[in-house]
Each structure stands twice: as C-alpha cells, then as structure tokens.
Amino acid sequence: MHTPTIDRNQLEAFATRAIGDIASAYSGLMVGLGSKLGLYRALDGAGPTSAAELARRTDCAERYVREWLNAQAAAGYLDYHAASDTYELSPEHAQVLADEESPYFIAPAWDLPAALWAGEAKTLEAFRTGRGVAWGEHDPRLACGVAAFYRNGYRAHLVSQWLPALDGVVAALERGIAVADVGCGHGHSTRLMAEAFPRSRFFGFDAHADSIEAALRNVEASSAAQRIEFAVARATEVPDRQYGLVCFFDTLHDLGDPIAAARRAREVLAPGGSVLLVEPFAHDRVEQNLSLVGQLYYGGSTMICCSHALSEGGKLVLGAQAGPTRLADVFRKAGFGHFRRAAETPFNAIFEVRP
Numbered sequence: 001m002h003t004p005t006i007d008r009n010q011l012e013a014f015a016t017r018a019i020g021d022i023a024s025a026y027s028g029l030m031v032g033l034g035s036k037l038g039l040y041r042a043l044d045g046a047g048p049t050s051a052a053e054l055a056r057r058t059d060c061a062e063r064y065v066r067e068w069l070n071a072q073a074a075a076g077y078l079d080y081h082a083a084s085d086t087y088e089l090s091p092e093h094a095q096v097l098a099d100e101e102s103p104y105f106i107a108p109a110w111d112l113p114a115a116l117w118a119g120e121a122k123t124l125e126a127f128r129t130g131r132g133v134a135w136g137e138h139d140p141r142l143a144c145g146v147a148a149f150y151r152n153g154y155r156a157h158l159v160s161q162w163l164p165a166l167d168g169v170v171a172a173l174e175r176g177i178a179v180a181d182v183g184c185g186h187g188h189s190t191r192l193m194a195e196a197f198p199r200s201r202f203f204g205f206d207a208h209a210d211s212i213e214a215a216l217r218n219v220e221a222s223s224a225a226q227r228i229e230f231a232v233a234r235a236t237e238v239p240d241r242q243y244g245l246v247c248f249f250d251t252l253h254d255l256g257d258p259i260a261a262a263r264r265a266r267e268v269l270a271p272g273g274s275v276l277l278v279e280p281f282a283h284d285r286v287e288q289n290l291s292l293v294g295q296l297y298y299g300g301s302t303m304i305c306c307s308h309a310l311s312e313g314g315k316l317v318l319g320a321q322a323g324p325t326r327l328a329d330v331f332r333k334a335g336f337g338h339f340r341r342a343a344e345t346p347f348n349a350i351f352e353v354r355p
C-alpha cells in the first residue's frame with residue numbers, strides 16, 4: 001500500500017481552514033438569533049451599546065445577549081469597545097444584517113443551510129438509495145431561505161438591468177403583455193415585474209402549494225395585486241394562454257424534465273415572445289467552477305437541486321452548475337433557435353431565448 005508523505009504545512013493550513021468553516025457555521029446560528037430576535041435592528045444606528053442596554057431594548061435575557069455579542073465581536077460582525085464595554089454595528093454591516101430594504105441584506109438566507117441540516121437524514125438515505133428528495137419534503141425554512149437569498153439580486157438587477165438587456169421586452173411590457181413566472185416560489189420576481197409594468201398581467205406558477213400560498217401573502221399589499229395571479233401548476237403544465245414573456249428564475253435546473261418544461265414554454269409563447277432564463281452563475285466545466293460561488297452552488301445542488309430533479313423522475317439532472325452549453329442544449333432540443341447570454345452577476349447568468 002502506498003504511504004503518502006504528509007506535508008505538515010499543508011496539513012496545518014487545511015485543518016485551520018476546516019475549523020474556520022466550523023466557526024462560520026456558528027456565525028450562521030448567531031446571525032439567525034440576531035435577526036429573529038431583532039438584535040441587529042436594535043443595534044442599527046444606535047452607536048456603542050452595552051449588553052444590558054441591548055437586552056433591555058429587545059426584551060431578551062442579558063446573559064444570553066452578552067454571550068451573543070461576544071460571539072459576534074469575535075467573528076468580526078460587531079466592533080467591541082473594551083474601554084466602555086460596548087458593542088457597535090457598523091453602517092456597512094447593518095446593510096447586510098439589519099436593513100431589510102438593502103440590496104445586501106442576507107440574514108434570512110441562513111435559513112437555507114439550517115433547513116438542509118435539519119433534513120440531513122433524508123439526504124443520507126437518498127445518497128444510499130439514489131431516490132430523490134422533493135422541494136416540499138425539506139424543512140419549510142428552505143423555501144424562505146432561497147427566496148431571501150435571491151430576492152436581493154432580483155431587486156437590484158431584474159427591472160433595471162436584466163429586462164432591458166432583452167431585445168424589445170421592456171417595450172412589450174410597457175405596451176401590455178401576459179407574463180408567466182414558472183417556478184415562481186414566493187413570488188418576489190413576479191411582484192417586482194408587476195409593480196414596474198402597470199399595463200401587463202402576471203401569472204406565477206409553482207408545483208409547491210405552500211410556496212404559492214406564501215406568494216399570495218407576499219403580493220396582498222402590493223399596488224399591483226390586481227394584475228397578479230398565482231396558481232399551483234407544474235412547469236410542463238403551464239395553463240394555456242399566449243404569454244409575451246415566459247420566465248424561469250432559478251428553476252429550470254431543478255426540474256426533472258427541463259426539456260419538456262422548455263417545450264411547454266415554446267407552446268404557450270405568443271408570436272414574437274421571449275423566454276427569460278435566470279440560472280445560477282456557472283461555467284461549463286467543473287474546473288472553471290471551483291470558486292466560492294461554485295462551493296455555494298454545488299453544495300446547494302447536492303442537497304436541493306439534484307435531489308428535487310431526481311424526485312421528478314430525473315430525465316435530465318442538470319444541477320445548479322450546469323453551465324451555458326448544457327442550458328442552450330435544453331432549449332435547442334425543445335425547438336428554440338436563439339439562445340444568448342444577456343447579462344450576468346457573480347451569482348446569476350441571464351439568458352434570452354427565442355424560437
């Protein structure tokens with residue numbers, strides 16, 4: 001048997017990195033507490049604050065709050081002022097942790113790994129049996145975490161950059177068309193588009209009934225509520241209508257038969273209409289995706305995307321890092337002739353697809 005030589009420096013460096021990853025998981029738990037208990041909101045703009053003052057303002061037990069503050073200071077999330085024994089949330093960190101309107105707000109996205117951890121037993125079994133785990137079989141925090149993770153990007157880019165990057169789509173939306181949002185989840189993308197284009201009508205479809213209920217609640221207070229409809233429907237069974245725009249936001253790669261879903265999009269597309277495909281950012285080859293974004297998406301893909309596609313029969317299990325060539329191939333096989341990358345961010349690739 002081959003006995004490898006151990007490089008002590010590499011061993012130490014990797015062990016340190018692994019411990020750092022464990023510490024990050026603790027940070028996630030601390031962020032969940034800080035977010036759900038209103039600790040960040042109370043610190044936002046408050047300047048240096050003592051543990052006792054924060055406990056009083058948030059109606060929490062001081063001893064717990066003090067330990068949480070120390071954990072957050074040790075992680076670099078908060079500043080600690082030793083002379084006054086106070087803690088401070090910088091305005092930059094407040095945008096990420098406290099300000100729900102900020103495009104950088106990400107605190108609730110920790111629900112995503114929390115949900116996956118809670119469902120670890122199902123994934124272990126799935127690895128051994130090869131069976132799928134459907135979207136709705138996960139801990140309910142999964143859907144909320146995913147919606148929170150993507151909502152910021154949609155707010156920052158969808159109306160201002162992604163739609164204008166598609167040929168003629170903004171003009172059509174301004175004239176008034178029907179839009180299908182396939183796999184709409186909690187409906188953040190549907191709502192953003194509807195509020196921006198008052199002459200168009202918007203139809204969100206999702207196979208997961210709880211997500212459709214959340215989407216309905218999400219748009220209740222919207223100025224565009226009258227022009228938005230949500231319904232439980234599979235991507236392959238999008239109800240008949242002529243849609244000027246069919247959207248897939250972070251959904252196509254989750255489907256068990258993405259080619260059939262693209263074919264259905266082709267069938268319901270109005271003449272001159274377009275498909276907007278938003279997918280996790282990825283290159284075609286594994287070695288090109290070995291980055292922080294790849295780490296995030298391959299992890300999610302292992303436990304969510306591949307397992308959901310397998311639960312739907314898994315005719316083609318794309319995974320969250322499919323890359324443009326495989327995505328283009330799906331649409332080519334579904335009868336589309338035009339596939340173009342229209343925009344990108346570090347987290348998303350945006351494609352324009354036409355017959």
Ligand SMILES: C[S@@+](CC[C@H](N)C(=O)[O-])C[C@H]1O[C@@H](n2cnc3c(N)ncnc32)[C@H](O)[C@@H]1O
Pocket residue numbers: 135146147150151182183184185186187189205206207208211233234235236248249250251254255256308312
């Ligand atoms: C990763 S989530 C994206 C949700 C939303 N579009 C977003 O960007 O926040 C994928 C969504 O696809 C839905 N989905 C999965 N399989 C589906 C199918 N066969 N037909 C319709 N929706 C499906 C899931 O229920 C889930 O809401």
